[in-house]
Amino acid sequence: MAKERPPLDDMTLRQLRRVASEYSISRYSRMRKSQLLAAIQQAERTKLSSTQPRNLEAQETVEAAKFELGQEDRTGGSLADVDEGLADLPGGYGESRIVLMPRDPQWSYTYWDIPNDRREELRRQGGQQLALRLYDVTDINIEFQSPHSIQEYPCDELAREWYLPIPVSDRDYAVDIGYRCVDGRFLVLARSATVHVPPVYPSDWIEDHFVTVSMEEDLRGKTVFELVPPAKRMSMAAGGAAATGNPIYDEIFGMAQGAEAQRVAGSLFGSMQQVPEQAISSYVFPSGVGMWAVPTVSGLTMSGVGMSGVGFSASAVPMRPRQFWLVADAELIVYGATEPDATVTIGGRPIKLNPDGTFRFQMSFQDGLIDYPIMAVAADGEQTRSIHMKFNRETPSRNTNTKEEAVLEWLP
Numbered sequence: 001m002a003k004e005r006p007p008l009d010d011m012t013l014r015q016l017r018r019v020a021s022e023y024s025i026s027r028y029s030r031m032r033k034s035q036l037l038a039a040i041q042q043a044e045r046t047k048l049s050s051t052q053p054r055n056l057e058a059q060e061t062v063e064a065a066k067f068e069l070g071q072e073d074r075t076g077g078s079l080a081d082v083d084e085g086l087a088d089l090p091g092g093y094g095e096s097r098i099v100l101m102p103r104d105p106q107w108s109y110t111y112w113d114i115p116n117d118r119r120e121e122l123r124r125q126g127g128q129q130l131a132l133r134l135y136d137v138t139d140i141n142i143e144f145q146s147p148h149s150i151q152e153y154p155c156d157e158l159a160r161e162w163y164l165p166i167p168v169s170d171r172d173y174a175v176d177i178g179y180r181c182v183d184g185r186f187l188v189l190a191r192s193a194t195v196h197v198p199p200v201y202p203s204d205w206i207e208d209h210f211v212t213v214s215m216e217e218d219l220r221g222k223t224v225f226e227l228v229p230p231a232k233r234m235s236m237a238a239g240g241a242a243a244t245g246n247p248i249y250d251e252i253f254g255m256a257q258g259a260e261a262q263r264v265a266g267s268l269f270g271s272m273q274q275v276p277e278q279a280i281s282s283y284v285f286p287s288g289v290g291m292w293a294v295p296t297v298s299g300l301t302m303s304g305v306g307m308s309g310v311g312f313s314a315s316a317v318p319m320r321p322r323q324f325w326l327v328a329d330a331e332l333i334v335y336g337a338t339e340p341d342a343t344v345t346i347g348g349r350p351i352k353l354n355p356d357g358t359f360r361f362q363m364s365f366q367d368g369l370i371d372y373p374i375m376a377v378a379a380d381g382e383q384t385r386s387i388h389m390k391f392n393r394e395t396p397s398r399n400t401n402t403k404e405e406a407v408l409e410w411l412p
Contacts, residue, residue: 134153209227
């Protein structure tokens, strides 16, 4: 005697799937228990009814498609077969190209595609070590002007990408990939477009403006409101022009003037790995206590902590305010002399000689390694002289501020 089947509501998920298989319910393995119950009950009603319309099978297909997970299309094919006839992506596109992208204020990412025949051509010209050169090109055209600084990083021949450290944030950079020669030459394979690296400190431009624009107004080619950067605003104010914009932030911009001047001049603290205290707040003592903690008759210790319930006696040491500041940085000067009609290159870039053959090259000297091969070639090209210089700067600590940023410090 066959065992009687338990009610559908009492069945487990495995038992319901077995019943659904008997009823030839499509895609039953993807359904939940409640969905299986509904599908089985529908199948039973279909079996008992002889007047079911002929399009019921199509309706079941539509209902089952609600539980489609995307692995197969409605015709039963696999989505993995869509690109079956497509060829693999090529290893390269036969074009010398390099791209530089800032990742954050301290690092940038670069990738390149250089054909092998182009590499072989430069190797035959004397190229030996593949290297990347990162140029500081802020406010200059590197095509006919020397960069502010050059950082060179040897890389592997099989590499297609590299991460480069940024010496100073909030500056413009470009990168070259090429071969370094024994005689100091640098043969360029490709050069990237110029990119701007964001500053390591928060933006000092805080300005909100609300304008009303009609929905029917044609805005093509029209400027509704022009924002004025803080640097331009301060120069206008210094020249006697009236300041424009939201007056609420005038005082904030004035407080940030010292930090903005440093940023425009080259970011004295841009090479730091953290924001200096002065950039965070101009009203913080070295102890960390704000301006609100100025000593009063209630008494404060030198650390800025109040002496609860204790006042100053007549013999207490008097305290006096005083400002103190320091600004320090470094520049690198390379100088020399050769025949007046010779050609001199520094880091692969030609420099202009004085009429007597002397030359002088000055640049900002920030933290990091600066690699400067210098080469002189006679006018007829038959004689060469070269020298390879490397300079490395490290700033273990920095506690500086400008005179404008100096705040009162209470000393005994």
